[in-house]
Amino acid sequence: MNDTILKCEDIMVEFDGFKAVQGMSLTLKRGELRFLIGPNGAGKTTMLDAICGKVRPSGGKVIFKGTIDVTRKKEHQIAEMGIGRKFQAPSIFPTLTVEENLEISVRQDRGVLATLFARMKPEQRERIDAGLAMIGLQDKGSWRAGSLSHGEKQWLEIGMMLLQEPEILLLDEPVAGMTDRETEKTGALLQTIAKDRSIVVVEHDMEFVRNFASKVTVMHEGKLLTEGTMEQVQQDDRVTEVYLGQRRDRHADG
Numbered sequence: 001m002n003d004t005i006l007k008c009e010d011i012m013v014e015f016d017g018f019k020a021v022q023g024m025s026l027t028l029k030r031g032e033l034r035f036l037i038g039p040n041g042a043g044k045t046t047m048l049d050a051i052c053g054k055v056r057p058s059g060g061k062v063i064f065k066g067t068i069d070v071t072r073k074k075e076h077q078i079a080e081m082g083i084g085r086k087f088q089a090p091s092i093f094p095t096l097t098v099e100e101n102l103e104i105s106v107r108q109d110r111g112v113l114a115t116l117f118a119r120m121k122p123e124q125r126e127r128i129d130a131g132l133a134m135i136g137l138q139d140k141g142s143w144r145a146g147s148l149s150h151g152e153k154q155w156l157e158i159g160m161m162l163l164q165e166p167e168i169l170l171l172d173e174p175v176a177g178m179t180d181r182e183t184e185k186t187g188a189l190l191q192t193i194a195k196d197r198s199i200v201v202v203e204h205d206m207e208f209v210r211n212f213a214s215k216v217t218v219m220h221e222g223k224l225l226t227e228g229t230m231e232q233v234q235q236d237d238r239v240t241e242v243y244l245g246q247r248r249d250r251h252a253d254g
């Protein structure tokens with residue numbers, strides 16, 4: 001059985017001649033929770049953008065499920081195929097309830113209003129209830145999404161993604177701005193999700209990575225620097241060097 005779900009080969013992304021990603025490769029397995037780390041400007045977010053079709057790679061390939069070449073496909077086509085992307089800012093509907101937000105995700109083929117006024121099938125109801133339980137918001141289904149805490153909004157958005165049944169979730173700094181407790185809960189949520197889906201998380205919070213990562217990919221200057229367990233990458237002098245270099249640059253700036 002081939003357990004590779006995503007293979008990025010030699011990805012290049014250029015912005016007006018500036019090479020933000022220069023030959024990055026990454027292989028993700030089914031059921032894997034992978035953390036993508038590296039100093040500022042390493043190309044981590046751009047790599048996620050290249051996978052989900054937000055930017056077009058100028059070189060390389062993104063192969064989904066062994067045979068599907070999604071390189072240069074349109075963003076919505078890639079999302080429909082099963083690669084979901086969550087950005088840092090939540091894109092929930094704040095004036096709708098938590099449940100209504102989830103309903104919209106379940107029935108995205110219809111417009112927002114049609115979704116809210118149409119009858120829900122029992123199967124859809126069940127999926128929404130399961131989604132609410134998964135993200136730990138079962139007691140807040142009738143709350144207005146705008147009144148949730150920052151962390152809860154992020155979970156709602158993850159729940160909305162899950163209801164679209166992606167096989168891969170791409171998350172950009174999901175715990176930024178969260179309290180310690182929310183961060184812990186998010187780590188546990190991601191581990192639960194990764195039981196039957198694959199996740200790539202771009203992250204700067206090293207304590208979070210240490211607590212929840214089994215495999216870490218380190219990027220630097222648009223390329224793969226190293227890969228392994230957190231202990232392995234922490235012992236790699238090159239990793240220390242690029243992070244220290246960044247700190248030095250910051251001091252120089254300030």
Ligand SMILES: Nc1ncnc2c1ncn2[C@@H]1O[C@H](COP(=O)(O)OP(=O)(O)OP(=O)(O)O)[C@@H](O)[C@H]1O
Nearest residue numbers: 015018019020038039040041042043044045046047
């Ligand atoms: N749309 C764009 N146009 C021009 N340059 C860009 C664009 N997006 C990113 N870059 C540049 O590409 C490089 C990589 O950026 P990217 O955001 O992918 O890095 P990152 O590793 O995610 O950094 P951070 O951790 O700070 O978010 C940076 O030098 C950035 O300034």
